[in-house]
Amino acid sequence: MKEIKIDPVTRIEGHLEITATVEDDVVTEAYSHGNMFRGIEKILIGRDPRDAPIITQRICGVCHAVHRLTSLRAIEDAAGFKFPGRPGIKEIPDGARILRNLIQGITTLYSHAAHLYLLAGPDYSDALAGTGLDRLDPFTGAGYLEAVEAQRILHEILAILGGKVPHQMTAVPGGVSLLPTETTIDDILTRLTTSREKLENYPLLDPDTENDWVHEKAVPDILDMVGAAADLGAGNWGVGPGNFLCAGVYDLEDRTQFIRSGVYVGATGERIPMDPLLIDEDVASGRYTPESGGYPGETVTEVDLIKDAYTWYKAPKYNGMVVETGPLARLVVNNLDPLGLRAEYGQEANKSSTLNRLIARAQEILILIPEVVSWLNELADKLPILGPEDFYEPYKITKTPTSGIGLWEAPRGATIHWVAIDKGYYRYWDPESGRHKRRYGNVIKQYQVIAGTTWNGGGRDAEGTPGGFEQSLVNVPYVPDPGAPTGSPASKREINILRTIRSYDPCLGCSIHLLTPEKKGYTIRAV
Amino acid sequence: MKVTRREFLKLAGAIGASAVMMGYKSEILAIIEKAAATPGYTIAWLQGQGCTGCTMSLVQYPDIFGALGNLTVSVPFHPTIMPEAGHNAEEVLEDLEPDFLVVEGAVPIKDILGVDTHYCDVFGIPFEDLLVEVANRSEVVVAAGTCAAFGGIPAGNPNPTDARPVSEVLFRKTVINIPGCPAHPDWMVLTLVAAITEEPIVLDRLNRPIVFFGESVHEKCERLPFCKSEKFAKTFPSPEGCLFKLGCKGPVAYADCPTRLWNNETNWCVRAGAPCIACVYEDFPDKVSPFYEKLMMVLPPEPHVERHRHGKR
DSSP: EEEEESSOOOOBBOOOOEEEEETEEEEEEEEEEEOOOOHHHHHHSSSSSSGGGHHTTTOOSSTTTTHHHHHHHHHHHHBBOOBTTBBOOOOOHHHHHHHHHHHHHHHHHHHHHHIIISSSSGSSSSHOOOOOGGGGGGGTOHHHHHHHHHHHEEEEEEEHHHHHHEEEEEEEETEEEEOOHHHHHHHHHHHHHHHOOGGGGOOOOOTTOOOOHHHIIIIHHHHHHHHHHHHHTTSSSSSOOOOEEOOOEETTSSSOEEEOEEEEETTTTTHHHHHHHGGEETTTTBBGGGGGGGTTTTOOBBBBBTOOOOOOOOEETTTTBBOOOOOHHHHTTTTGGGGGGHHHHSSSTTTTOOOHHHHHHHHHHHHHHHHHHHHHHHHHGGGOOGGGGTTBOOOOOOOOSEEEEEEEEETTTTEEEEEEEEEEEEEEEEETEEEEEEEEEEEEEEEEEEOOOHHOOOOOTTOOOOOHHHHTTOOOOOOOOTTOTSSGGGSSSHHHHHHHHHHHBBBBHHHHHOOOSOOOSOBBOOO | OOOOOOHHHHHHTTTTTHHHHHHHHHHHHHHHHHTTTTTOOOEEEEBBBOSSHHHHHHTSSSHHHHHHHHHHHHEEOOOOTSSSSSSHHHHHHTOOOOOHHHHEEEBBBBBEETTEOOOBEEETTTHHHHHHHHHHHHHHEEEEEEEHHHHHGGGGOOOTOBBBOOHHHHTTTTTEEEEESOOOHHHHHHHHHHHTTTOOOEOOOOSSSSSHHHSBBHHHHHHHHHTTTTTTTOOOOOOSSSSGGTTTOGOOOOHHHHOOOTTTTOOOOOOTOOOOOTTTTTTTTTTOOTSSSOOSSSSOOOOOOOOOOEOOO
């Protein structure tokens, strides 16, 4: 028996430490430690509700559009806007809806591409693991460098839609600030279809002929990577809780969603509707007071620095179940297995494994590309009849107190924001007197975020049930790759632990948060 | 898109009328020519209380790996891209005497009355301790992004983790501040170029390179004529009109966004109809929020006196 510690886990977003117990070259027990904390939700208390999207957006610089869009939905829900599964009297205008879909879709495409090539890909490359896949070699491989270029082109498109990226600026409460023209559409199409030198004279995307970089280069690379992972046995390990949750994403014209919300229960194989009221957070292993747990729309959270706890994660539960979120969850909940890849390579389409998470991410790229192009066409078709009022509906909170829930999906999992708004005094800077003054208006009374990785990365709950990462690391082989070059990361024993964690595409910045409504100060019980 | 020498010089030359920065051209040429002979430079990149947005911003620089290669710069330690993990990553950093230390994210307090906070731990030690230790063997320290430069979002009221800028922790060293949420890739790369070419970097009172942060967004804004003729946009979306009444904080934001543009000269916030939120401002977010309320008054531009030059590396 041996205790091991991996700190930091690199090639993910943020600060994650993994400790584990190993017996007979197999992991028997694992702990996930989230090691960075900012208290973003606490910073939001007492601010103008319209500031929440801008501040929560800065939770994460990788899925930089997602928290903004989710937060917008929460404060718009509170102001009476109508969303799938939520009541309301007003609607986000059509043009704004399409633009937000495009922003979300392209963010997801870029994030998946960056994950498969830059973060997870090197683990299966020739340089690191002796697999012969030299296109995946970090810094030098042709595929790696092409992917850097591809994500850059996708970011240029996001900049056309969002002003600048990371942290796009155009999604505003009530709609968008951008009034697209035909030039906007042309600029986007030019970037998608014109070849760039680095992409070896392929256009990035050409859905009509499929004679493009994604289909000619990226898909073969990803299939190679999946093959290498399957050869290593990644279909057998990395088995998570087996329950999947999806919060739903991409609003369509008929008021449904392209990826619908729901929960897949592993024990029975049932797909049930998702009710946000059944979500609870457990804080047994987090550095928070016991009162901090419970339904995120109501809880009072405080830091407890002397508690015998090991992480900054809370452990969210759906109806008492540990659930997995991410691309695999979205596809399983929606009963999708494009090209039958998971059934064929991953043993079973609904199985949670390191391999299936990689496959699902690639599958989502494939189903998303035609959708993004269709939204672009939808926008181009409607452009002549869309006026400024189709991009912005004035945002006004008519009654207080009010509360809202924003349901959305980050590339790496279900993202949900809760907000409570009431009348009160907010601070503003008065340059004349040189100090902050207070003004009466709508203020945030409570804010709570559950991000994609929070679901997966949580620690043990009060009954000792391990979280998603912790469950999926059990039974992972603690052996080096047989063919790995001497001294390379894959010649180290912890390589498969890292592959499993990276298959979740964790984002630690997103997943650790805190809220302390009204109360101030730290809980220090003994000194 | 491979950056050729010509394009690289164009990028470097486009940074403004500053005589100092114009001097880059010949220097870069010299650097690239002797590139093969130089021993090469190393960067260690540390992440504190940040969001990895500045890293994502840096990789939006055209052919960033090619550009770094041209400058013979390697990045052995960067948590988001390095091949190694855990103990092996720690060894990489231990062996490193970096020419440049780039820090992303703010630095939280490490203990309160003797109780460890664990707000940000790396290698099992507080980030603050690691930062001081690595900075002591680094030549040049760069704080990338508003969090590292001024505290930014984590330091927003009530500053729950007592987050501080890098310069407050490394008070004995000159820290070059490159604010922005995120920092523009050109600002980071060109500062690097200046340091490599041993060109003195002129810093202002807040240790920002004056060429990038010398004039306000308002002064260079493409919608300034609307402002002068008092044509104000009243609602979103407004392709025309000054955004001041919709909450634009351009008058207090000192940066060259309007002329430099973002994402390979594609766009910038105001062109997309979004009011500037002054993400480069030293008191972002507290003194520039509520973001969608108009600024109380237009401050007279602060004189950007040269404070000192960041010397040779």
